[in-house]
Amino acid sequence: MDFQLSPEQTLLRDKVSEFCKRVIEPRWLEIDEKGEIGREVVEKMAGAGLPGMTISMEYGGQEGSFLEAAIAGEELAYHGPALSLAVMYLIQCSWGYILQLYGSEDARREILPRIASGDAAIGIASTEAHGGSDVASVKCRAVKTDDRSWSISGEKTMVSLPTVIERMPWGGGWFLIARTGDPALKHRTITDFVLLMKKNGKKVENISYTPWTEFARKGLDTSVLTIDNVLVDDVYRVGPVNGGFKIAMEGFNLARTMIGAICVGCARWLMDRALEWVRTRQVFGKPLSAYQGVSFKLADFATELEAAKLLSYKAAWTADRYYRDKQGTLADVAKIGAMSKLKCASLAVDIGEEVMKIHGGAAYFKETPIFRAWLAAFSYVVGAEGAENILKLIVAREVIGKEYVE
Ligand SMILES: Cc1cc2nc3c(=O)[nH]c(=O)nc-3n(C[C@H](O)[C@H](O)[C@H](O)COP(=O)(O)OP(=O)(O)OC[C@H]3O[C@@H](n4cnc5c(N)ncnc54)[C@H](O)[C@@H]3O)c2cc1C
Known part of the structure; x- marks a missing residue:
């Protein structure tokens, strides 16, 4: 090794x-x-x-x-x-x-x-207002109109990137998870599509969005997406009819793997702000770092960060091993990807909170930008490609056994 x-x-x-x-x-x-x-x-x-x-x-x-x-x-x-x-x-x-x-x-x-080439972007449209975690219960419907096309209708929520896509010269859209059969059959009647909102520089009709007001990662927008009888050619179907659930889960595994890595980057930035500050900030005649109440906490976070970074690399390596080397299983990719997001996102938030405290009152004002990183990482604790308990459910299924946890 x-x-x-x-x-x-x-x-x-x-x-x-x-x-x-x-x-x-x-x-x-x-x-x-x-x-x-x-x-x-x-x-x-x-x-x-x-x-x-x-x-x-x-x-x-x-x-x-x-x-x-x-x-x-x-x-x-x-x-x-x-x-x-x-x-x-x-x-x-x-x-x-x-x-x-x-x-x-x-x-x-x-x-x-x-x-x-940066002329288009693709996002993910999965979440619906009745509950994002239960992907198998989506209601957004795709109905076949003829051999070549589908009509898609429904509402997705908290969908990131609409204005980013709108500003792209060519356009783009979302990997969309839709219902194509009896809802009682849950994950067995789900089909995936690419739903383009803009194509060849022109807006596709009957798709509209209403932005949520985000309190962090503000360069992106996250919206309610309304899809009203949008005709979609069958070439935009991704995978087999009624075989979309597993494919969507693969996408979440990969996204979580990548989220682990970016949360490590965010946590590293936060940690560096702490290190800079404790070395230079003098309290009671000594730098903050001279107090073990402060330095031991940072030692703990440095240890956690090292572990999180290794986990995030292992998650990516596991995905490569499965997709490139054809070794290991999808369950490995799912488990380590979930672990990585779980660990790295919560660590970035924990470090962020501590760095805010170490900065004292100054942390409470916009002029000290630490809160931006802290809140951005928080989006990955509450949701965005899987809330914490869903990640725990995936890990528990693997380590305890599916039959024991459901
Ligand atoms: C900033 C941001 C960006 C996002 N971008 C996108 C996007 O681009 N595309 C998209 O489709 N979605 C997006 N989402 C939505 C995100 O995927 C959902 O928030 C997430 O899947 C959780 O769904 P929910 O919010 O409906 O919570 P719910 O599913 O209602 O869950 C609420 C709580 O219950 C817990 N819970 C749920 N099920 C269980 C269970 N079985 N056992 C124990 N606890 C459980 C959850 O952990 C959570 O704490 C985004 C969210 C955020 C915050």
């Missing part, structure tokens, strides 16, 4: 880090204040190969592994800890990859090169 990054992985990390220092670091605060990711940044990210990181070269991507994608995602989050750019990136890496695995050739050729 080798705990060093390979020379290629080190080179990638250094290149992404250098890119982020130049392009992301000077802009992340402004992006979070304005609530908008400028076109220039999207273009620069595409120029650095980021949105196409896991997309194969055949479709214009970098064909990177998930470990490489995680290394790059961690850097993006470290240099832009309000996470908007890192989240946009991780969604492309995970759901773009699922489209590549299971989408029709026409859809792949149309959409993937545009994601890689």
Whole structure:
């Protein structure tokens, strides 16, 4: 076992880090204040190969592994800890990859090169108001109108990226989870689609959205998505009819794997703010770091962070082992991906809270931007690709045994 990054992985990390220092670091605060990711940044990210990181070269991507994608995602989050750019990136890496695995050739050729070039984006539209965790209970319906098309109607909520997609020159949409049969059959009547909201620069009719007001990661928007009899060609079906549930779960596994990595980046940034502060802040004639009540806490967090980073790398490595090397099982990918999101998101939040306290009163004002990273990480504790208890359920099923926990 080798705990060093390979020379290629080190080179990638250094290149992404250098890119982020130049392009992301000077802009992340402004992006979070304005609530908008400028076109220039999207273009620069595409120029650095980021949105196409896991997309194969055949479709214009970098064909990177998930470990490489995680290394790059961690850097993006470290240099832009309000996470908007890192989240946009991780969604492309995970759901773009699922489209590549299971989408029709026409859809792949149309959409993937545009994601890689920064002209389109893909998100995930799964959650519905009656309960996001229970994906098998979705009500959004897709009905076949003829051999070639479907009519989709329903409402999704807390769907990220609508305005990002709207601003893309070509467009994009979401990996959408829909009901295509008797709801009583739960996960056995679910089919996945790519629902485009904008295509060839033109808005698709009958899709509208109403934004929620986010209190963090403000460069992104998250909305209620209303879909009213939208005609969708069968080429945008992803995977078999009524076989969409398992594919969607694969996408969540990969997204959680990537979330672990970006939460490590966010936690590292928060930790560095703490280290800087405790070395320089003098209280009662000594630096804060001289008090063990402070230094021991940071020692604990440094230990936890090291463990979280290894777990996030292991999750990405497990995904690569399954998808690239054809070894291991999907259950391994699901379990370690869930563990990684669980551990890394809550650690980033815990470190964030402590760093706020260490900063004293100054932490309570917007001028000290720590709260932006703290709240951004919090989105991954309460929801966004699986709330905490759902991740625990996945892990419990694997470690205790499905038959004992249900
Ligand atoms: C910032 C943000 C961005 C998001 N972006 C997207 C997006 O792009 N696309 C999308 O589709 N969704 C998105 N979501 C929604 C997210 O996926 C859901 O919030 C999440 O799946 C949980 O669903 P819910 O909020 O309806 O909570 P519920 O499912 O109602 O769960 C509420 C609570 O109950 C717990 N719980 C649920 N089931 C169980 C159980 N069986 N046992 C024990 N406890 C349980 C949960 O852990 C949670 O604490 C986003 C959410 C946030 C906060």
